[in-house]
Amino acid sequence: MVSDNSMQTAMVFKDGYDIPLYGLDTGMFYYIHVTAIVCLTASLICALFTIVSSFWSQKAGEFYTKWSKGNRLVVYMSICDLLLNISLLVNHLQILITKAHSRPKELCAFVGFITTEFMVAQILMVNVVAINVFTTMFCNTNISFGKFDCGILLWSFGVPFIGASIAAILEQFGPMGIACLFDAVKGRVAAVLLNTIPVAAIMVFNVLLYILTFIKIRMDEWSMRQRLGNMGSRVDRHIRAARNMSMFVVAIFVQWSSLVLTGVWALFVDNVKDVPAVLNSLVVVFTNLGGVLNLIIYLVVYKKNRIHVQGTAQTTTSQRLQQSTY
Helix, strand or coil: CCCHHHHHHHCCCCCHHHCCCCCCCCCCHHHHHHHHHHHHHHHHHHHHHHHHHHHHHCCHHHCCCCCCHHHHHHHHHHHHHHHHHHHHHHHHHHHHHHCCCCCCHHHHHHHHHHHHHHHHHHHHHHHHHHHHHHHHHHHCCCCCCCHHHHHHHHHHHHHHHHHHHHHHHCCCEEECCCCEEECCCCCHHHHHHHHHHHHHHHHHHHHHHHHHHHHHHHHHHHHHHCCCCHHHHHHHHHHHHHHHHHHHHHHHHHHHHHHHHHHHHHCCCCCHHHCCHHHHHHHHHHCCCHHHHHHHHHHHHHHHHHHHHHHHHHHHHHHHHHHHHC
16 A cells, blocks of 8 residues: 555646645635736726827827837837736636636746746836936937837847747746746746846846936936036936936836745745745736836826926027017
């Protein structure tokens, strides 16, 4: 006869489908998936609103000629969130209804592929933004995104597509307990190489650049108060552009830092179920609010631009009146 201990020792998990669904045995199941669905729905609506409002307020034909970098980035980030939200929303709805891992396996792998592609794309895009803001403030050099933004788009979407394609060929995508991303058993190496290490490194790099840029912005703002004339106006434009684009760095940190922390924690445990519940809760909330964060950035930038345009118009009118008076 074979003892129970021998049977447990002989049992080997083949893939993520052999691991129990996270939350069913702790009462967290509905909290996780209902919360995720609510956040994803809100993010989806906000992403749609941002895209429609952006093209409503500006001419689509002037997207690459007259739109600012910040406005174009809002659209790119919102498109990423839109596609990401749709795939994850379907995934969480299926898990909530069936109370089982997402099937068929190909669908789960596709969700994992899409999530990796657009998550890393957003982080790489913001990495370019952080570098651009840094060089603008410290070197007075504005990095070109290339014709039709081909440089930033190829870097942001091309690199993760290659990595995700290799992972898909090696069958690294699958259920990870909460949703579909990297297989909890077979995909741990890919999770480290494509997610935890590069994403954590890029985010730390972005934060360091942001801190240095923020210090430089504060210094320039103080210096600008001591000046008058055209030089002050020129510096003011750089500061406004830097502050607007720096908001993307903050938003990405808020959205993805919990997932990075969870990935790092998972390196030191044998089972994803050993990751603290509070970290999983933060992942469920913040990673699914990308569309909301981008809408906030859009509204802040749009409001600032309107105030600046109105202020410029009032200054120009005042100067004309003074000239006509004298």
